[in-house]
Amino acid sequence: MRFDLVTIFPEFFTGPLDFGVLRRARERGLVEVQTMDLRSFTYDRHRTVDDRPYGGGEGMVLKAEPIFAAVESLALPAKGERTGDRVLLLSAQGRPFTQAVAQELAALDRVVLLCGRYEGVDERVSELLCDGEISIGDYVLSGGEIGAAVIVDAVVRLLPGVLGNPDSARYESFGAAERHDGAKVDGVPRSTYGSGGLLDYPHYTRPESFRGVSVPELLSGGDHDAIRRWRRRKSLEKTLRNRPELLAVADLSPEDQSVLAELRRAAEPVPE
């Protein structure tokens, strides 16, 4: 897979993409990331990438011409004719970036991310060049670069061969939800194989006791089914507490439903 990151600050990416999983994935040729300096696609003496907004108001707006020139230099199919390629604009007004969107992007051959700055980007970029706008959250950043780094990171770890264990990403928070069809994987009901859209369970490592808090005994007991049930319960508990809206779309087995009912009862205020 390949990412092309269009930015006025190409140096920004030298840090975030050069560590850990991302670095190894690049070194092993599993992903290629190219940064494109928007100023290289300007043709005036001052290498102008921005201009004042029509209609007045604060700030500057990134011009359409250099962005079109940068993307057109990649010779991708035109908007509307792309299959394995996407051109996406980072924008607080965009479609929310979630693990499901990361999975969609991981299935593509090439993703071009356009990083806005200032007050934003001339609207014709979105209208005529992009396949969509994408937001990394409901807040306003100063530029699209941090968002682009977030997207590259989240997508790359889903690419085949990037994580040591190909199932790791399924067991994490928001892991792919499977339909509860009664099927079993490794003898475990499929809906409990992977997180099924829930938040992750707690993890512990040595020392066994730290500042008066011990690792739950069951985790050292070797009873794999008890450990699986404990982890699932903790996932449900945390999702109910921190992100209850995820439960509506999570893949829940009858066992999950009864644990959840129990957790909800326990959370109800005791009548006087």
Ligand SMILES: C[S@@+](CC[C@H](N)C(=O)[O-])C[C@H]1O[C@@H](n2cnc3c(N)ncnc32)[C@H](O)[C@@H]1O
């Ligand atoms: C200061 S912001 C512009 C905000 C814009 N005027 C608005 O109110 O939506 C500059 C650039 O940062 C990027 N950006 C800001 N917030 C973002 C978010 N939540 N997700 C993705 N990109 C974002 C976009 O590329 C945007 O063009």
